[in-house]
Amino acid sequence: MKKKKKVFIDGAIGPDFIAESIAKHQTKKEIGAHEIFLGQVRADQKGTGIVQAIEFSAHEEMAEEKLSEIRELAFDKFNLSCMHVYHSINKVEAGQICFYVFASSAHRKDCREAVSWLVDTIKKEVPIFGKEILENGQHHWKSNTEVL
Amino acid sequence: MKKKKKVFIDGAIGPDFIAESIAKHQTKKEIGAHEIFLGQVRADQKGTGIVQAIEFSAHEEMAEEKLSEIRELAFDKFNLSCMHVYHSINKVEAGQICFYVFASSAHRKDCREAVSWLVDTIKKEVPIFGKEILENGQHHWKSNTEVL
């Protein structure tokens, strides 16, 4: 039975939340390197309007199961001390953070490669959906197949 | 005349400082991705003792000049919105953060590659020195030529 960790955060991921999770690792004195990726909602032009927010939804049970598999694979592939993944659900305004990947290791190579692999794999394999709300009241469905 | 940015921070780099610098980027709505590297002082075994802290020193003028060149090169090589580099000077305890590299871009590839290149280049080319203070009162001089 795999342990499921909390993944989804209601709304934007705040800088304070990130600071707290960094601070928690200061007791782990075998760690020499942390690598962090943050995804931020871009105010892109989409058709006739500009993105004002993204409303995220997900197949939550499947996403958590998939993330738990991805997490296990990452611990197998890379020599990591810690790994954390958070994604927003519901509305996140442009300029706010919706995706947070954090890995820690003794040396920088492991956490660097892990974060890069985690971000790419999660974008490709985890069932999260995004409705881009435009300023003109219209919307557009975000798709990771458009830009990789 | 190149603009020199503040690089050196007296003592450890606090999680709150990192949170503040993340928060400052939430007005930049063309940013879609932030990549962050944090170097943390490891309580390594060195000879007969365990590292308790590192006392950093630097040729500060040369380091700032070098970092300003590295920063310009990074803006040429990668398509970045922002880039920030901070390094501790003086004493940093094991478990605390001594090195902070932050890059932001529209898409993840640019900031990811930039941070990777920045961290490697700064470790190799910037005149910063580290005296590892061991718990037994002895010390050891850190060298980036030992582990790359």
Place this chain on the structure above:
Amino acid sequence: MNIRIRYFGQVAELTGTNEEIKNLDIGCDLNDIESEIRSKYELDNTYYRIALNQNITDNKETMLNDNDEVAFMPPFAGG
């Protein structure tokens, strides 16, 4: 047998619902249910993949069992 059908993202927008329960005859496969849903909600021009019990599958000949979950999922957009 009862099959739980779930819709996500743009597909849910087109179906107007997040889920429904269908009562099907034993012996039905994924093809049967997909054809019914495609024509009911006019999904012919919509890109989606199907997950059977939370696993993406392209094998539409898979036989369905009572209480299976069939999810219609548009392109992923996490991150």
Place this chain on the structure above:
Amino acid sequence: MNIRIRYFGQVAELTGTNEEIKNLDIGCDLNDIESEIRSKYELDNTYYRIALNQNITDNKETMLNDNDEVAFMPPFAGG
């Protein structure tokens, strides 16, 4: 001419000082000053590189000028 000599990290520990000013004859090069410092502080088994006016150089035949800065720097350890 006056040359400012600076020591860093482990080299400063061995010399017991961070910097000193040397008065040298015109025509001296980096070799001259390095030899003097190496023997004065017994640096033969110490790894360092030299920066002349904040640029690392391996060309020890470079002639020195008044007010030049010569820095003895052990391996970098940032990060």
